[in-house]
Amino acid sequence: MIIRTATTDDLNAVLRLYKELRPADPALTADMAHQRWAEIITDPRSAIVVAEIDGELASTCALAINLSIANGARPFGIIEHVVTAAKFRRQGLSKQVLEFAIALAWQKNCYKVMLLSGASLTSAHALYESVGFKAGIEKGFVIKPGN
16 A cells, blocks of 8 residues: 555546545536646645555545744645545545645644544544544634525
8 A cells, every 4th residue: 555645647536536525516527627636736735645555546635735924924734535435444544644644734834734524424533533633622614605
């Protein structure tokens, strides 16, 4: 198994993983997917971390680094879209991609890393706590268009 950042060639495999996580998401045109993917993987403040097993992407998460003028002008990280393919679950892959992403955030001098999770996803919460995330330090709020 290899934990690494995604490359240009990983687009379709990451899209398959995202389809498991968010099956109702609107389909992207091939052009839009390739354009956005190129932007993401070439942006130094963005990383898609993947776990690869025998040439197949099994797990992923996304890390965004956000610049700040607070906290000594140190950036902060946000992790999103943590998913492991159904056939690879219960092998610790999500934990490993999260640990890799967190290490990247520390390398980029982030003063904190945040992650939002659905309130009812208690098994996911246990995973996030196992890599050091703590509930109750700050409270997350979300707004989406039309809400």
